[in-house]
Amino acid sequence: MAKFYVQSGSIRGIVDCYDSECAAVWAVNRVMKQVGKKAEVSEAIHEEEIADIGMFALDDVIRISERGFDRNDGEQIDTHMAFIQWHQLKKAIQALHQQMNDKLDDVV
Numbered sequence: 001m002a003k004f005y006v007q008s009g010s011i012r013g014i015v016d017c018y019d020s021e022c023a024a025v026w027a028v029n030r031v032m033k034q035v036g037k038k039a040e041v042s043e044a045i046h047e048e049e050i051a052d053i054g055m056f057a058l059d060d061v062i063r064i065s066e067r068g069f070d071r072n073d074g075e076q077i078d079t080h081m082a083f084i085q086w087h088q089l090k091k092a093i094q095a096l097h098q099q100m101n102d103k104l105d106d107v108v
Contacts, residue, residue, distance in 0.1 A: 005065045008079060009058040012069065020064040020075045024082040025089065031057045032086070 001016045004023035011030055017023040035057070058079045065074025 002066055005067070005069045005071075005074070006062060007069055008062040011058060020077060021082075021085065023064050024062040024077040024079075025086045027058065027062050028079075028082045028086040 001018055004015055004017055004020060006013055006015055006023045006027045008027055009031075011027050013027070013030065015023050015026045017026060060079055061076040062079055062082055063071075063074055063076055065071045067073065
């Protein structure tokens with residue numbers, strides 16, 4: 001795995017990933033974890049608003065480089081596309097989790 005320097009909006013971090021798309025999804029996940037913590041404190045925030053808050057925490061693109069921060073030679077991934085990939089991954093994990101729970105319920 002390669003080391004990627006990821007930055008967008010309020011997020012800036014270094015992550016080991018298989019590729020730059022994985023690093024972009026990591027950035028989205030990091031933002032959504034932060035937003036989720038804020039949502040736990042305030043019950044007034046609805047699920048749709050959580051996604052909106054997450055989108056606005058990042059710039060239009062997520063900048064990714066294997067050479068360092070603030071570089072012009074890195075890759076740029078559309079933030080909206082990274083959110084779509086993150087959401088699809090989240091739904092797939094939830095479906096697998098539900099299937100496992102259903103199988104466990106059948107055993108008991």
